[in-house]
Amino acid sequence: MRRFLPTAVLLLALALPSFASAAPPTAPGYESLTAGSLRFHFRAKDEGIAAVLAARGPAALSSIASKTGIESPRVIDVVLSPTFAEFAAAQPGTPPSWAAGTAYWERGEVYLRSRMPHVGADPIDKVFVHELVHVVLGRAFGDREIPRWLNEGSAKLFAGEMDAQGHATLVQAALGGALLDLEDITHRWPRSPGRAGLAYAQSSDFVAYLADRGEDVLPRLIAELSSGVSVDAALERATGQRLSALEDAWRGRITFWHALLPVIGGSGVTWGAGALIFLIAAFRRRRAFHTKVSAMEAREAAAEARRAAVAAQMSVHTALFGTGWSMESTPLPQGYKQTIIYTEPGDTPDDEIIH
Numbered sequence: 001m002r003r004f005l006p007t008a009v010l011l012l013a014l015a016l017p018s019f020a021s022a023a024p025p026t027a028p029g030y031e032s033l034t035a036g037s038l039r040f041h042f043r044a045k046d047e048g049i050a051a052v053l054a055a056r057g058p059a060a061l062s063s064i065a066s067k068t069g070i071e072s073p074r075v076i077d078v079v080l081s082p083t084f085a086e087f088a089a090a091q092p093g094t095p096p097s098w099a100a101g102t103a104y105w106e107r108g109e110v111y112l113r114s115r116m117p118h119v120g121a122d123p124i125d126k127v128f129v130h131e132l133v134h135v136v137l138g139r140a141f142g143d144r145e146i147p148r149w150l151n152e153g154s155a156k157l158f159a160g161e162m163d164a165q166g167h168a169t170l171v172q173a174a175l176g177g178a179l180l181d182l183e184d185i186t187h188r189w190p191r192s193p194g195r196a197g198l199a200y201a202q203s204s205d206f207v208a209y210l211a212d213r214g215e216d217v218l219p220r221l222i223a224e225l226s227s228g229v230s231v232d233a234a235l236e237r238a239t240g241q242r243l244s245a246l247e248d249a250w251r252g253r254i255t256f257w258h259a260l261l262p263v264i265g266g267s268g269v270t271w272g273a274g275a276l277i278f279l280i281a282a283f284r285r286r287r288a289f290h291t292k293v294s295a296m297e298a299r300e301a302a303a304e305a306r307r308a309a310v311a312a313q314m315s316v317h318t319a320l321f322g323t324g325w326s327m328e329s330t331p332l333p334q335g336y337k338q339t340i341i342y343t344e345p346g347d348t349p350d351d352e353i354i355h
Helices: 043-066 084-090 124-142 148-158 165-175 193-212 217-226 231-239 245-253 256-264 268-323
Strands: 012-016 028-036 038-043 076-081 099-104 111-115 338-342 350-354
Touching: 028 043, 038 043, 038 268, 043 076, 043 124, 043 148, 076 084, 076 124, 076 231, 084 099, 084 111, 084 148, 099 124, 111 124, 148 193, 165 350, 193 217, 193 245, 217 231, 231 245
Parallel strands: 012 099, 038 076, 076 111
Antiparallel strands: 028 038, 099 111, 338 350
């Protein structure tokens, strides 16, 4: 079955299952370039892009290996296509039109759209590294399932795709109580763009949280999982805690300042400014909501007090009427006032005094 895994709006990377072996395109019009275990195939117009990726590729693979504990000495073919038609025709699967890259780990192949309008913070070099992570992890796990939050979170984190906008999305969900349960994104992935974006942000940040617990945590976790150990057992061996406990601790560290770290660090200033404005607005809405609730509670308490006062006055009326006294035959005692309360739904009661 074919499965597409989007990684970001418009700039999404795919980890696709294997297909029957077939050589990458080396037909007339394609040139080749080798850099370590990476072989690039490209049109002449993409020679510059291929050269840049070739210069970065070996170091990227080395970095991935150090973070995951997985060496990837086997060849990985990287195919650059300038148009979507060529991008789709070159690979064995059928990618969606919005895809910027695809990965077929069993074949050891990565396909990239070299001329896609890369907007935002995910240029082609980040998509390239993202796809390499999918190939490396896929080779390590083989036919065993990779937890989705680990697969996508590692790819997004190691490619440096988590920006201020992603942090803002994470904090907004935390403030609104809308974070996804990690258990829910272990075996499946949200389909809606908004929830999928949140799933990517959560996965990336949670993997970063695990990595911060020690340099051997991720390699140990990946080794345990790829050997067939369950998620909880693997996490417990790597960290001493199961998924639920780790998730609770991770959620507790998400704060307002969490979204400002990329800004303080100097990256994504434009996105960071937008995130700051967005978060300030979110805090104001939250404060306004609590203020409204408090006001409603105060009005309800005041209304209850008025109802109690009326009940007390009526008890006096009953005692007076029991003696045979009536309003028609006898004036009210001096200083006594009858209070009639008129209340409209949703309004504060108004008092009318009758002497």
